[in-house]
Amino acid sequence: MTAKSKQTDVLRFTETTDLTIPTLRILDADGKLRKNAHEPVIDKATALKIYENMAYIRVLDERMLAAQRQGRLSFYLTCTGEEASVVGSIAGFKSHDMVMSQYREQAALRYRGFSSEQFMNQLLSNDLDFGKGRQMPIHYGSHELNYMTISSPLATQIPQAAGYAYGQKLAGKDACTICYFGDGAASEGDFHAGLNMAAVSNCPVVFVVRNNGYAISTPTSEQFAGDGIAPRGIGYGISSIRVDGNDILAVYAASVEARRLALQTNAPVIIETMSYRLGAHSTSDDPSSYRNADEEEIWRQKDPILRMKKWLLDKGWWSDQQDHQLKTQYKKEILDALKSQEKRPSPPLSDLITDVYKTPPLHLRQQYTELLNHIAKYPDHYLPNPNNSGHQSALTQVN
Amino acid sequence: MPQINLLQAVNSALDTAMAHDPRVICLGQDIGQFGGVFRATSKLQEKYGKQRCFNTPITEQGIVGFSxxxxxQGSIAVAEIQFADYIFxxxxxxxxxxxxxxxxxxxQFNCGGLTIRTPYGGGIAGGLYHSQSPEAYFCHTPGLKVVIPSTAYQAKGLLLSAIRDPDPVIFFEPKAIYRAEVGEVPDDDYEIPLGVAEVVTEGADITLVGWGAQMHQLHRAAKMALQDGISCEVIDLRTLLPWDLETVAASVNKTGRLIISHEAPRTGGFAGEISAAVQEQCFLSLESPIMRVAGMDTPFPLVFEKEYLPDYLKVYEAIKQSVNF
Structure with a gap:
């Protein structure tokens, strides 16, 4: 049903400036509570967990970027600059809520408990990778942690999240779905399809849009003409809020409230977090060709981790010494995990044909047998990884 | 046993699936109170409520993504795409x-509970955008199953299997014969296994393979050929992915000849795949080249629909050519 429209005698077009969405900010640049702002209820343990997760991801990203440069990983993608948008939002949800993310939200997965070894297993495509070495690095997923496996096509998770949330509602669970994507993905048809479906079907799903200024090299000024993403939610009949994505308290407060709203009203909610992608899009990208260092420097000054640290220090919940210790510990933990997990073998070759269907059909089994017979003729050519026990065991099946 | 048409058989399958499993949910454009533009979902909303059978906005990518x-999440989603032409x-x-x-x-995750139902094919004066047979696009995609019934009995049994199958299934319904195709269909729950072809008519001289509405053209052509003393073995593939090469190859090894027929355009059509696979298996048994009787490589026409379609006369001529090669 259309909202009741008032009648008017005046011929006037509604201007885009008639609806501009404000940005919620609780902490100022120095990590001080802004005058008139309400500090959300947050206990020390949660605050520290949030901070530690942000710090962990910063170290992970730095180390993995370096590992990629050394040729130890084929690909990587950092979350640098957007840690508060991701950790602040996931912290507002429960561990049984489903996460359907884009690809820059590794911090949410860490918050749920993904270990350094598990990150490495996926990044290195070894035999312990939950995805069985099938997807490029950073395509994480964990059934145990209610974190849906990432897929490369953009925005496809948006209508899926609506459907997932609808299922949660029918099952009568006190659970919702949190769906992440970026400002670029919001141009895809699936964004519009998903938001409309979610609103019309009353789905308890919270959409978190990371507006980080860029889609690879394309700035938001060339991505959309309107006032960002949040106003689009209003057009679809969805409660929407915009927050300073580098302000951990603003993101957290909005997320706690968004979850409550989504579940209480059985309706979708949108949070647009305004931030900046400080790093490259991925290791295959070089931002120096499309933006200048001055712009990056301005945002470096707004570092969300630093801002939260100042707030924690003021509260007396954290010290510089603890900070130093933590980062050293993370660095060691991550490098140890990298070293140990890169020694592991690849998944078995038989994983090539499993999970296409629940049970491999006849034609796939025949193709696999043909492949094994062929490999048996040229084993050296097809065994690039000396750690690969998979091929050997597969060959034994044939012989 | 009651005599019902193919459309009613689809409805009966959906009703049976929803009655037996509360996780089954039907969604799509106009499928709610209206019961769908063809009435395949008639009375389902009335019986199972708006939460389990509901209208969606007009967004095919939204419907499938949502499903x-x-x-x-664990539901069994049965999505309707109003016409196969609009599945893209x-x-x-x-x-x-x-x-x-x-x-x-x-x-770790799967969406095996997904079934997409969609009416396909020509014969209803639907022109370019209410007539297409896009099955081959999907047969080129590992991970999908593609199923097409040709009778009312098959429609119910195959659809129930599709809904309960642990993999995502696209179920193409031959809309041209929705009402014309009538047969005995049990009220009870029954399934027809996916991936298994049906030898509908046994024969000795030539094998005819098809699916969906095209089966009628094959049967009619086979009857004409029989007048000429040619005995046709007619096979209904029923499932196109994964398809039953064994049954088809066994038949071709017996008859030595094969014609495959579908409405979709010839180039890149699924007959090409069948033809290639069969010649690999049956090369020494073949008495003549494998032939395809298919739609032309044009968009689906309106006024020349009859001329475009691979009807029984075209199949009959192909049979004679193959036998007299």
Missing amino acids: IGLAA PAFDQIVNEAAKFRYRSGD
């Missing part, structure tokens, strides 16, 4: 998402 999410906005969701959901997650 994938539902299935991943959902192509990415079907090909990149549904088909790869289990594989890419290492079996």
